[in-house]
Amino acid sequence: MNPLRTLYTALSSLGANKLRSGLTLLGIVIGVAAVISLMAIGRGAQRAITANIEALGTNLLFVRPGASSQGGVFGGLGSASTLTLDDAFAILDPVYAPSVAAVAPELRSTGQVVAGSKNTFTQVVGVTPEYRFVRNVPAASGQFVTWGQVDNRSEVVVLGSRVSETLFGFRDPVGQTVRINGRQFTVIGVLKSQGGGAQGLFDDQVLVPITTAYYRLVSQRTAQGGVNVQTVNVQVRSGDAMGSAVQEIATVLRLRHRITGEDDFNVSSQQETIETLEETTNTFVVFLGAIASISLLVGGIGIMNIMLVSVTERTREIGIRKAMGAKRRDVLFQFVSEATLLSLGGGGLGVLLGFGLSQALSGRNLVGQTFRTAFSGDIALLALIVSAAIGLFFGIYPAVRAARLHPIEALRYE
Amino acid sequence: MIELENVTKVYRMGRVQVPALQGVSLSVQQGEMLSIMGPSGSGKSTLMNVLGCLDVPTSGRYVLQGAEVGRLGDDRLAEIRNRKIGFVFQTYNLLPRLTALANVELPLLYGNGHDARKRALGALERVGLGHRARHRPAELSGGEQQRVGIARALVKNPSILLADEPTGNLDSRSSYEILVILQRLNREEGLTVVIVTHEADIAAHTKRVVSMRDGRVVRDEPVKEPRQAASDGQGMERGQ
Numbered sequence: 001m002n003p004l005r006t007l008y009t010a011l012s013s014l015g016a017n018k019l020r021s022g023l024t025l026l027g028i029v030i031g032v033a034a035v036i037s038l039m040a041i042g043r044g045a046q047r048a049i050t051a052n053i054e055a056l057g058t059n060l061l062f063v064r065p066g067a068s069s070q071g072g073v074f075g076g077l078g079s080a081s082t083l084t085l086d087d088a089f090a091i092l093d094p095v096y097a098p099s100v101a102a103v104a105p106e107l108r109s110t111g112q113v114v115a116g117s118k119n120t121f122t123q124v125v126g127v128t129p130e131y132r133f134v135r136n137v138p139a140a141s142g143q144f145v146t147w148g149q150v151d152n153r154s155e156v157v158v159l160g161s162r163v164s165e166t167l168f169g170f171r172d173p174v175g176q177t178v179r180i181n182g183r184q185f186t187v188i189g190v191l192k193s194q195g196g197g198a199q200g201l202f203d204d205q206v207l208v209p210i211t212t213a214y215y216r217l218v219s220q221r222t223a224q225g226g227v228n229v230q231t232v233n234v235q236v237r238s239g240d241a242m243g244s245a246v247q248e249i250a251t252v253l254r255l256r257h258r259i260t261g262e263d264d265f266n267v268s269s270q271q272e273t274i275e276t277l278e279e280t281t282n283t284f285v286v287f288l289g290a291i292a293s294i295s296l297l298v299g300g301i302g303i304m305n306i307m308l309v310s311v312t313e314r315t316r317e318i319g320i321r322k323a324m325g326a327k328r329r330d331v332l333f334q335f336v337s338e339a340t341l342l343s344l345g346g347g348g349l350g351v352l353l354g355f356g357l358s359q360a361l362s363g364r365n366l367v368g369q370t371f372r373t374a375f376s377g378d379i380a381l382l383a384l385i386v387s388a389a390i391g392l393f394f395g396i397y398p399a400v401r402a403a404r405l406h407p408i409e410a411l412r413y414e
Numbered sequence: 415m416i417e418l419e420n421v422t423k424v425y426r427m428g429r430v431q432v433p434a435l436q437g438v439s440l441s442v443q444q445g446e447m448l449s450i451m452g453p454s455g456s457g458k459s460t461l462m463n464v465l466g467c468l469d470v471p472t473s474g475r476y477v478l479q480g481a482e483v484g485r486l487g488d489d490r491l492a493e494i495r496n497r498k499i500g501f502v503f504q505t506y507n508l509l510p511r512l513t514a515l516a517n518v519e520l521p522l523l524y525g526n527g528h529d530a531r532k533r534a535l536g537a538l539e540r541v542g543l544g545h546r547a548r549h550r551p552a553e554l555s556g557g558e559q560q561r562v563g564i565a566r567a568l569v570k571n572p573s574i575l576l577a578d579e580p581t582g583n584l585d586s587r588s589s590y591e592i593l594v595i596l597q598r599l600n601r602e603e604g605l606t607v608v609i610v611t612h613e614a615d616i617a618a619h620t621k622r623v624v625s626m627r628d629g630r631v632v633r634d635e636p637v638k639e640p641r642q643a644a645s646d647g648q649g650m651e652r653g654q
Contacts, residue, residue: 001523005523013511016511321524323466323507324495324496324501324520324521324566325496325524326523328488407469
């Protein structure tokens with residue numbers, strides 16, 4: 001029997017039982033649509049997280065001091081205070097480190113910020129003017145920290161939006177004074193509010209010149225000469241130069257620290273952070289897909305069930321076809337193609353429904369969470385292939401039973 | 415063209431072995447029209463199944479057109495059924511979803527299927543049902559359905575037509591029409607026709623009667639003056 005005839009026969013057999021075929025199809029439709037829309041939600045979330053991190057600045061490397069050790073007790077990474085402001089500027093050297101575009105060292109501490117009768121406890125970050133561009137700091141009203149202020153260790157501060165709101169309400173704080181850990185600072189600017197996401201971090205911080213932070217605010221100071229920093233944010237010229245930038249930075253720092261053995265610093269990239277997060281979110285996406293796949297499996301069992309019923313009901317038809325010369329494989333193909341048509345048809349409709357669902361959910365608010373969905377063609381294709389495979393898998397057994405029927409017994413079947 | 419030599423068939427029902435054929439020898443020549451008679455349980459249906467290659471003998475030889483077919487596998491048997499044998503059943507066994515034409519096309523799907531539509535229509539015309547081609551079985555009378563069944567049996571131009579109680583479900587008038595067609599096919603086209611029946615009257619329309627009892631051929635004799643069925647339905651008497 002030629003394939004086209006087989007297909008036609010299968011279609012007309014399915015058409016003879018429209019309600020039953022439709023319901024069986026529905027099982028697969030729901031399964032595939034669930035897989036596709038859940039994967040779209042998962043991928044959307046993944047993409048949102050990645051975008052959030054990238055919003056912190058692109059092509060970033062983070063240089064941190066290594067672990068401190070005192071009498072064999074090791075602290076965490078970054079606990080040593082071996083990295084200085086001069087190290088940061090040395091990294092910018094165009095000869096030794098041509099891949100580096102900009103550096104932005106930072107020194108974090110916490111402080112009680114007081115304005116009049118209001119006060120708040122927050123992060124105080126010592127920065128240089130470059131910080132604004134390297135870390136993609138939101139635009140500010142007023143001014144940002146200038147080099148002059150860094151050189152003079154000026155007692156000036158840029159407030160995060162939430163800090164400003166807490167201390168000054170809706171008044172413009174620029175020009176006002178605040179006290180940080182007992183010292184008077186002049187407010188020179190306020191950062192715009194960023195709301196949620198990684199950039200929202202800036203809402204609850206205040207920025208001061210890095211030298212001011214070091215000499216006036218950080219309590220524990222080590223006498224190694226020069227200003228200690230916790231992190232040097234390094235912007236690399238391009239994504240391709242990340243590898244060479246890491247090498248260059250390491251070379252510069254080893255020279256400066258006269259290191260022959262183990263490094264006393266650590267260079268990590270933003271990409272690593274993203275990759276780590278992606279690994280985590282991948283697990284989550286796969287988990288969602290696995291849950292949805294269960295319904296696809298149930299749909300497959302539905303197909304098998306209905307095909308077994310169909311084979312029993314059509315025993316006589318099988319007998320007639322065999323008496324007319326149908327071979328085993330003719331009967332086998334007939335039933336397998338019916339099952340595959342069901343599952344593939346269900347898969348196709350499921351992809352459409354899943355696509356529709358993920359479009360409809362995108363940007364919608366549900367229990368305080370904004371859905372961001374990402375429909376992907378590869379998942380759709382995979383879902384189609386899987387649904388066809390499910391039809392084959394669950395259709396084979398009933399079809400083999402049909403093909404094995406003895407013509408005489410099948411003809412006698414009432 | 416058909417040679418059965420000492421054919422036996424034993425069915426296994428659980429632990430019990432039921433002998434259905436106990437050494438049947440039979441020879442059928444090209445162009446014969448014979449009937450196989452016998453009460454139920456005499457083995458005539460089993461003999462029919464063996465002749466139609468729906469089943470294989472437990473022992474003995476079955477030679478069809480010079481080829482031994484008694485030991486063939488399922489798919490080879492299917493091929494022989496498709497190419498050499500036309501079946502007519504008591505209950506017609508048409509597929510209810512398909513039109514008369516599509517039912518007749520069925521054997522063509524499982525073999526050389528070129529010009530299927532044209533050949534199927536030709537077969538329907540041979541049984542006088544060209545005008546009913548688009549009707550489904552439920553829209554046809556019993557006699558018409560059986561004629562569709564005959565057209566389906568004819569469509570591949572088989573060497574032998576096997577009819578198992580072809581008139582068993584029909585009134586006498588329709589039975590008669592069926593006999594007219596079968597006799598004409600035998601007379602004009604030289605088609606070999608084997609009819610299984612328990613009605614002596616039907617058997618009287620064939621040229622030779624093989625009687626069976628308890629799985630054996632007990633009588634095998636020619637009919638002296640076979641009755642000729644006429645299309646007006648006269649001369650037909652029901653009953654044993």
